Amino acid sequence: MSEHIELTGTVPASCNGKRLDQTLAELFPDYSRSRLKNWITDQCVKVDGKLVDKPREKMITGMTVEVTAELIEEQRFEAQPIRLNIVYEDDAIMVINKPAGLVVHPGAGTPSGTLLNALLHHYPAIDQVPRAGIIHRLDKDTTGLMVVAKTLPAQTHLVAAMQEREITREYEAVCNGAMTAGGHVDEPIGRHPTKRTHMAVVAMGKPALTHYRVVERFRNHTHLRLRLETGRTHQIRVHMAHIRHPLVGDITYGGRPRPPQDASPELLAYLRGFKRQALHAARLSLHHPITGEWLSFDAPTPDDFVELVKLLRADRNAHAEE
Template sequence: MRIVEYRAEHDGVLVGRLLRREGISHRLLVELKKDPEGITVAGQPVRSIDRLHAGDVVQVQVRETDRSDIVPQPGLPLSLAYEDEDLFVVRKPAGMAVHPSPQNRENTVANALAARYQQRGEPFAFRAIGRLDKNTSGLLVLAKNALSACLLTAAAQQKRMFHEYLAVCTGELPPEGTIDAPIGRVDGSVIARQVRPDGERAVTHYTRLAYANGYSLARIRLETGRTHQIRVHMQYIGHPLPGDFLYGPNDMGRIDRHALHAAFLTLPQPVTGERLCFSDPLPEDMRRFFPEL
């Protein structure tokens, strides 16, 4: 159970409007209204259409009822960068999928967290906020409850939660630049994407941090979040990521996955609003391209 409080600043504001303004989704609000103790003021149940007085404190009580049918797997290589009562930040290794799929039911972030909850004797519901490709390493956010899930999702949509990436790129990148080129699906492919005029707008900002032996290290910030955006955009400007079986050169001998790492993460703590910032060092398989770093 998670209990949080919100204070009305003005007379006449509707309970539902106050909670929606605080980031509570329509879906969660519907669930809260089903619980007699879900939304209260001074210990008394209130409706979303009730009006508040300035200074009224609305208490929201979110009960955990969801369960994820995921096989617990102790011992998977997953470490925590941060944990509080609302969220996890995990360091995802390359080669580990975020959640199970029909073809792959095990060896995922979800399986590792299910084992952690099993050890604690607590019910488990898997709520990843955003995702990383299986072969992208780095920082990943997971919500612990339905309230933090909807608040973190809102933060991501409002660009208050965002990643910055480190990527190894073939060739010498310009010192900095912006790629503004629409991305769409490759005809006849379920997976591959390409820059094409009828695609969705995609904007990528990059800064070159280092150059050595024919490879650049770039720090990358996304303005949009299209599938494979960094990989497609870097190929489009002639600097594909080594190890990228879809978009890169045939150099799998240097690295056995695309050289992309979610190294930096900024987000608000969903309940308190505190700004949280995390970083994760460049993994060894990418560091080998720049021995002097």
């Protein structure tokens, strides 16, 4: 199914000399730049009555721009009554606290039972928004905050804000190894050259920057607070593994149990049984896409993460007394 779209506008003085794709983005902000660019190259745009298929075509004040296109409906997914932990909701956005084990989007091996299916059940009109309003993802076993757009204008603005790094995302993690200080990892990330389901630091990858600071040190582990400048797939996990401090529980990137010497049986058992990466999206801050209000949300650290830190702290304290 598809929806027929007809848009008309006049090039304003502010767009004099600008490219056609830039002008369309200013005239019709409810649609993403990539969608508008595709409409140009698909010959859906006329300027002063003539078809123009070059996004770089220069515009002159007063020109008439017409867009006649089909808004193709994306693949339809089933709405499912899956419980959501909604931290905030209004007419434009939702902020979700995602639990461990919940996949964000249907894909190979997980055709249903995802956050997207839950969103369709909670707010059926969200099926009119690309990817049901999902702006960014968290890995299946990463917990914490995500923002979701409920309308097309909200989605367009949030995607642009994400690209411009105007959405702040802070994480908590526990990594292997006792780190001495905070810092940052500025290394490009791309698909692993031989393991196609893995990501890696590769020379031809996309730019990726992760900041981290030490919250608490243990004998052979470190509790970290991290902030993303970019949002590459598995970014924190890959960057921490790259500097030889993989996250606890992250078997994919080398986070196998590394208990400190003479650890208690309780800590040994807990580290061996910790079956997910110790990573939590703790804070999300952004300008509201419609009102412009600055919003900031915090999600409490999940119980398994809290228990991990508690046991590591007890281990450190016990051995400090020896």
